[in-house]
Amino acid sequence: MWKWAPRQSGDIWAEIVARPLPPARPRQLKELNLPLYKAHSPQIGMRRYFIDLLTVLSNRCSLCPTARHLAIYLLDLFMDRYDITVKQLYVTSFACLLLASKFEEKEDKVPKLEHLNNLAYMCNVNVVLSKKDLLRMEMLLLENFNWNLCIPTAAHYIDYYLYASIGENDLHNGWPITSLTKVKAFMEKYAYYFLDFSVQDHSFLHFRPSLIAAASVCASRICMQISPAWTTQLELLTCYSWEHLAQCIEMMLIYYENDIKEASNIKKEVTIQHQQQEVMENLRHGATTQVLFQQSSYHPLAQHSASLSQFQSPVQDLCSAYRDTLQAHRPSTLLAGSADSSLHSYAALQASLQPSAQSLHVQMPIAVQVALGTEPSHCISTAYGSSYFSGCHSYPAGCFDG
Incomplete structure (x- = not known):
């Protein structure tokens, strides 16, 4: 049998020390005659791409691992010996795959030319294979390997x-x-x-x-x-x-x-x-x-000052009328705590406020902005409230202070 002994210089190449080989392993005899790989290919930087391409193609064609490894090995040896253009490298890769599949697979598993062209299109390979080019490349490969594809991998x-x-x-x-x-x-x-x-x-x-x-x-x-x-x-x-x-x-x-x-x-x-x-x-x-009401980014007073001016004096008149009504009813009835007097004063207040409230007419919402946003929480304006949605005017809280 054969024993591998690493060199003392630390080189990755190994020396072969002869030992008798068992007769039942003919492939180990064949691998002793394999050509020496020197890694001298000018396109060695593109090797990984073409290896991946052959792997994808062999998987798409459902080829056995031995056919895939043989195709890769044929491409490596051929690239190591010749300076090949990129376009010819594509044709060489497909030809190596065809030869390996013909040698390792059954005839019905060998990829057809149309199938290979479809796979090339799927892999974004801008090359259209022809039967003539593939046959010519296959002949060149066979002559390069002396028509011997029984290469162990x-x-x-x-x-x-x-x-x-x-x-x-x-x-x-x-x-x-x-x-x-x-x-x-x-x-x-x-x-x-x-x-x-x-x-x-x-x-x-x-x-x-x-x-x-x-x-x-x-x-x-x-x-x-x-x-x-x-x-x-x-x-x-x-x-x-x-x-x-x-x-x-x-x-x-x-x-x-x-x-x-x-x-x-x-x-x-x-x-x-x-x-x-x-x-x-x-x-x-x-x-x-979510419908959010953003007060900070909208300023109704600055944009609608002319429209708001007509509502300022009626609001002040309503507040003063309400204060006068409270002053008129406060001396005796409210201090006595009579429920009837309270209801009577509320009815009188409502009667006195009704004409002024009816005179207010809101044509459009002014102080509220409806916006679609991503902030989780905003509050509605407390100065003018939701009354502009309903058309009824509500009064600021400060006007009701006694």
Whole structure:
């Protein structure tokens, strides 16, 4: 078997130390002949965009993970060797996806040209694919890889390693595992999660695909708090010890922590936005249901001084008449506390005030402003009251002082 030994200089590349390989793993023999990735592509800054594009396209076409990872690997190797324009990169990405699907999927699962053009339009890709261009690019890719697409990726190893990812003697948080089926289901999700992380950064291309798959399983066990993190059975199956996987696992866990922090920040931002939207909806609802009378922003005396002047002298006449009536009836009857005299004085007051009250005619509300606002409480004007709504004039409180 093969053992990975990191260089003393700290370079991410690893030296290969020969050991006899088990005869039952032909893919590990194939990965020894994989071309060396140098990260020399002039368009390496756009790599992440095209990787995400291939991921979206493969999910829309319901392709298997091995087809998606093979398409990404073909694109990486081709970009590393040639200087490609942006427009040709789109055609190259679609051609890599087609070749990978033809190699890994059944014939009925291979995307059609019309479907690919529709997906390109949905992804805002301003490129219209033609059959001629795709065929020409497919031929160029096949010639570049010597017509050999049997290239192992990490996705080809992961299912094989997942069979031994959980053992009966493993512990979860220090306790025996009660349901291996449930734990294996979570393990599979975590492993593919880390596997998808590995294609987003080209630094993982410095590791062998089988090592990335083994590191994905080990990182999943660490996140699920399964002990021990790496078992003897997994070491015998993968031919990798903990020392071989440590560097790749560390990179995966760093990405995992950053992803959790980013997801937490997004969740907080979404929560704050929801709270702000609820507050705005409540304020809008209150604005449509409340009628508020704002005294401070409206000055009726300044705007209607000419109209109010005709009401000032009748009000003063009414107040003086009321005082005279009280003076006339106060000496004997009110001091005696007679109810009949009180009623008689009230009737006389009402009779004396009735003609003057009828002479007042209010044509429009002057001192009250109806406004839709968001402030929770305002009071109506106490100087001129609500009488301007009803058409009857009410008198200020100061006029009734004895």
